Amino acid sequence: MTDLPRTQHIIASGGIAAVGVIVAYISFTQEPADAFIFPRLISSVFAVLAIWTFGKAVMGRTKVGNGISGEAMRNMLPGLIVMIIYVFWAAKALGFYTATTITFFIMLSLYDPAPHGAFASWAKRIAITAGFLLVMYGLFALLLNVFTPREVFF
Amino acid sequence: MDFLFYMGDVFTPINFGLLLLGTVGGLILGATPGLSPTMAVALLIPFTFKLEPQQGLILLGAAYTSTVAGGAVSAILLKIPGAPANIATTLDGHAMATKGEGAKALQLSFLASAVGGLFGVFLLIFLTPVLARWALAFGPSHLFWLAILGVTVIGTLDSSSVVKGLLSGCIGLWLATIGFDDIMGAQRFIFHPAVSGGINVIPALIGLFAIPQVITMLTKGRTGSNAEIITVKRHPIRLAFLEVIRRKTALIIGTITGSIIGLIPGVGGQIAGLVAYDQSKKFSKESEKFGTGHSEGVIAAESANNAMVGPSLVPLLTLSIPGSPTAAVLLGGLLIHGIFPGPDLFMNYPQVAWTFIDSMLIGQILMCVFGLFIAGLAARVARVPHAVMAAIVLGLAVFGSYSVQNSMGDVYVMASLGLGMYFLERFGFSAAPLVLGLILGPIAEANFIQGSMIANATVGTGTYFFTGWLNWALIGIVLVSVSYSIWMEIAQRRYTTKEEAVAKEEAVS
Numbered sequence: 001m002t003d004l005p006r007t008q009h010i011i012a013s014g015g016i017a018a019v020g021v022i023v024a025y026i027s028f029t030q031e032p033a034d035a036f037i038f039p040r041l042i043s044s045v046f047a048v049l050a051i052w053t054f055g056k057a058v059m060g061r062t063k064v065g066n067g068i069s070g071e072a073m074r075n076m077l078p079g080l081i082v083m084i085i086y087v088f089w090a091a092k093a094l095g096f097y098t099a100t101t102i103t104f105f106i107m108l109s110l111y112d113p114a115p116h117g118a119f120a121s122w123a124k125r126i127a128i129t130a131g132f133l134l135v136m137y138g139l140f141a142l143l144l145n146v147f148t149p150r151e152v153f154f
Numbered sequence: 155m156d157f158l159f160y161m162g163d164v165f166t167p168i169n170f171g172l173l174l175l176g177t178v179g180g181l182i183l184g185a186t187p188g189l190s191p192t193m194a195v196a197l198l199i200p201f202t203f204k205l206e207p208q209q210g211l212i213l214l215g216a217a218y219t220s221t222v223a224g225g226a227v228s229a230i231l232l233k234i235p236g237a238p239a240n241i242a243t244t245l246d247g248h249a250m251a252t253k254g255e256g257a258k259a260l261q262l263s264f265l266a267s268a269v270g271g272l273f274g275v276f277l278l279i280f281l282t283p284v285l286a287r288w289a290l291a292f293g294p295s296h297l298f299w300l301a302i303l304g305v306t307v308i309g310t311l312d313s314s315s316v317v318k319g320l321l322s323g324c325i326g327l328w329l330a331t332i333g334f335d336d337i338m339g340a341q342r343f344i345f346h347p348a349v350s351g352g353i354n355v356i357p358a359l360i361g362l363f364a365i366p367q368v369i370t371m372l373t374k375g376r377t378g379s380n381a382e383i384i385t386v387k388r389h390p391i392r393l394a395f396l397e398v399i400r401r402k403t404a405l406i407i408g409t410i411t412g413s414i415i416g417l418i419p420g421v422g423g424q425i426a427g428l429v430a431y432d433q434s435k436k437f438s439k440e441s442e443k444f445g446t447g448h449s450e451g452v453i454a455a456e457s458a459n460n461a462m463v464g465p466s467l468v469p470l471l472t473l474s475i476p477g478s479p480t481a482a483v484l485l486g487g488l489l490i491h492g493i494f495p496g497p498d499l500f501m502n503y504p505q506v507a508w509t510f511i512d513s514m515l516i517g518q519i520l521m522c523v524f525g526l527f528i529a530g531l532a533a534r535v536a537r538v539p540h541a542v543m544a545a546i547v548l549g550l551a552v553f554g555s556y557s558v559q560n561s562m563g564d565v566y567v568m569a570s571l572g573l574g575m576y577f578l579e580r581f582g583f584s585a586a587p588l589v590l591g592l593i594l595g596p597i598a599e600a601n602f603i604q605g606s607m608i609a610n611a612t613v614g615t616g617t618y619f620f621t622g623w624l625n626w627a628l629i630g631i632v633l634v635s636v637s638y639s640i641w642m643e644i645a646q647r648r649y650t651t652k653e654e655a656v657a658k659e660e661a662v663s
């Protein structure tokens with residue numbers, strides 16, 4: 001195992017251990033105590049296992065989990081940013097269908113292996129996006145009557 | 155013979171139409187690498203809201219059955235298993251296809267799947283009512299231990315690290331406690347308004363299974379599917395029937411192995427397929443041919459992974475303990491219709507329960523018939539670029555989780571859990587125990603509180619939860635599964651270097 005996954009393991013298991021300890025602390029300090037009996041039971045085991053995992057990571061004894069390579073991180077980052085903007089802001093601010101269309105098209109443009117210089121590949125991307133939007137609108141708005149947030153556009 | 159009484163309900167126009175839709179759609183989804191049966195069923199749940207409970211379950215059950223079988227198409231024609239359950243099929247199936255026997259391999263795979271699947275559903279039909287009657291004797295302490303058993307068995311058997319598996323289960327159990335406490339009405343761990351009502355299971359399931367797949371597809375960058383589809387030559391179906399009969403030992407081994415493995419919570423189709431393949435090889439007179447395109451390999455693997463589908467639902471329908479992640483998703487599908495499975499399911503909702511089971515029986519036959527016809531189409535769908543699949547799944551996940559309660563909070567929960575799960579998976583954690591913890595958490599807590607109240611008024615907590623043969627048996631199974639997994643992990647570690655473990659994981663992921 002290279003140093004990078006080891007550091008990653010320490011950060012990841014450290015984060016989980018911190019969550020475990022915080023959950024256990026809240027469980028044992030919050031009132032009414034009766035409402036926290038089960039969380040106390042769970043959080044005690046959670047904290048012990050999380051600290052154990054963290055300890056193993058610090059000692060470099062973690063065998064399971066390969067972490068994230070630099071290449072994988074570089075590949076996923078643009079899509080991840082688009083996804084986060086879509087879910088946490090655009091869907092509500094622009095309306096579900098507008099946001100979905102824009103996101104879908106950007107994702108295709110970023111990751112579709114077809115050449116960016118060819119007109120045909122752009123026409124194909126636009127056609128796929130339009131088709132997807134139609135299917136989603138048909139399924140969710142017309143068939144299931146889901147009332148999505150309609151803000152700036154529709 | 156209640157199942158015969160309700161058989162007619164499967165053939166009403168809407169029910170049969172949904173069964174066809176689920177079967178054909180499931181076959182195509184199953185052939186698509188990256189779309190696991192669990193994820194396919196989770197994404198379908200929002201489409202069942204407007205349906206009657208049995209109609210929704212028919213759609214989900216058909217999708218479950220046929221995605222497992224559909225995964226064989228890409229395993230055989232593209233050498234990419236559509237689902238982990240089809241890994242063993244790739245070994246001989248693709249070798250057969252490269253020898254020009256692709257059509258034969260597909261026919262054998264669907265016929266074996268149908269035989270295994272039918273046997274599994276019959277086991278479900280005959281075992282479920284017996285177990286349900288027996289489960290009526292269960293009290294709160296037993297149900298508490300059963301819920302803990304569900305989480306620990308999956309946590310230990312489904313994960314490559316026992317500690318991380320159990321930790322995933324604990325995270326799921328903790329997530330289940332977020333929201334208002336049922337008895338005192340107290341707020342617990344509400345750190346954002348989106349989780350004030352607790353974590354809704356359906357958006358959580360969609361996020362936990364779909365979003366990590368989306369991100370995994372993104373990590374591949376601008377690459378298309380380079381897999382070449384092998385063109386198949388015609389092969390008479392009659393000869394495939396005769397071949398299946400001739401290779402009856404492999405069929406029997408696969409079917410029985412799959413059925414037994416299906417009954418054990420947490421042990422999925424992947425294990426069923428591989429164990430059946432291995433056993434079939436041991437008992438075969440032509441064991442040296444395995445791996446070179448031998449029909450027995452395909453028959454054993456495919457009969458096993460479909461035979462486990464029916465039995466994997468037995469603990470869910472009788473004890474409300476889902477035995478697999480897909481069964482957990484089906485439980486979510488039941489809960490949104492206000493149906494809580496358990497010993498009284500067959501008394502309170504016999505039509506829902508039996509129509510669902512009957513539809514799985516008919517679904518096996520439809521899956522076999524349609525599988526043979528749409529294998530070519532399914533293989534082409536399997537070559538859809540990752541970018542398109544990722545964008546489609548992301549869109550469906552957002553719309554699907556929003557439609558549960560028309561709440562943006564559910565979308566935030568779905569995305570947050572999904573993002574978190576991707577990173578957890580990269581560090582050796584598994585989604586299955588987390589999901590089981592999330593689903594079984596409320597059952598465990600409710601029975602723990604109820605049991606504590608009874609115990610305080612009678613014999614005391616220690617005696618109530620730790621005595622009685624049923625409590626001992628359940629605690630014993632928990633301890634045995636944990637000990638066995640620890641022993642296996644240590645034994646494997648003894649013979650595996652760290653570099654080998656890393657290389658093995660890279661190959662699997």
